[in-house]
Amino acid sequence: EDQVTQSPEALRLQEGESSSLNCSYTVSGLRGLFWYRQDPGKGPEFLFTLYSAGEEKEKERLKATLTKKESFLHITAPKPEDSATYLCAVQAETGNQFYFGTGTSLTVIP
Amino acid sequence: EPEVTQTPSHQVTQMGQEVILRCVPISNHLYFYWYRQILGQKVEFLVSFYNNEISEKSEIFDDQFSVERPDGSNFTLKIRSTKLEDSAMYFCASSAESNYGYTFGSGTRLTVV
Numbered sequence: 598e599d600q601v602t603q604s605p606e607a608l609r610l611q612e613g614e615s616s617s618l619n620c621s622y623t624v625s626g627l628r629g630l631f632w633y634r635q636d637p638g639k640g641p642e643f644l645f646t647l648y649s650a651g652e653e654k655e656k657e658r659l660k661a662t663l664t665k666k667e668s669f670l671h672i673t674a675p676k677p678e679d680s681a682t683y684l685c686a687v688q689a690e691t692g693n694q695f696y697f698g699t700g701t702s703l704t705v706i707p
Numbered sequence: 708e709p710e711v712t713q714t715p716s717h718q719v720t721q722m723g724q725e726v727i728l729r730c731v732p733i734s735n736h737l738y739f740y741w742y743r744q745i746l747g748q749k750v751e752f753l754v755s756f757y758n759n760e761i762s763e764k765s766e767i768f769d770d771q772f773s774v775e776r777p778d779g780s781n782f783t784l785k786i787r788s789t790k791l792e793d794s795a796m797y798f799c800a801s802s803a804e805s806n807y808g809y810t811f812g813s814g815t816r817l818t819v820v
Contacts, residue, residue, distance in 0.1 A: 628806050629806050631808050631809075633808075633811075638814075638816075639813055639814070640711075640798050640800075640811035640812050640813045640814050641750065641798070641811045642811070643808040643809065643810060643811075644808075645808075646806075646807065646808045648806075684750065686750075688806060692763050693738065693740075693755045693757075693762060693763050693805050694740075694752035694755060694763055694765065695742075695750075695752060695809070696752070697749050697750040697751070698749065699748070699749050700749075
């Protein structure tokens, strides 16, 4: 069964304190791995797509990396506005649906 | 920036009633999806729709659920006879290609009482 596990469940950082979020996955043939940001009461907001091991994507203070078993979302010098839940999702080769993890709730304290 | 628009933002309905959740996907997108998120739980896939038909559906998407694209712009999710456990946030999403990141709408919060 295709599965996505995210850790930690919650993370509190001081402003400027860099860290990484983890997404471990098992899927029968990876078609793509997706990172989303979700603010309370809102829909997920697309951040990155990664398609193959070794691939990296960057956007402002965020950098996503991918291996054959996991992905990391690195947050460099975070600001309070980076506070949100970060969701990881995988898409298998055999279908269109995304399998989401439960997310990491990030709080950045000024 | 193009958006996926969902209406209403919040719907309260009596158990057993029918509800229709509405979505306007991004105009040049070809793939449409419904997901739901029960409070505090994962975002779960319901159904995908391409070329005017369902391309994939989950176990959640039973006979009580149906989808339609009635006029080339709207995309609707109907729940025929709502149950208490249907209470959730329902998200519509669309994408230009099947393996691209989706654009999600802001969701409809459905409360069944």
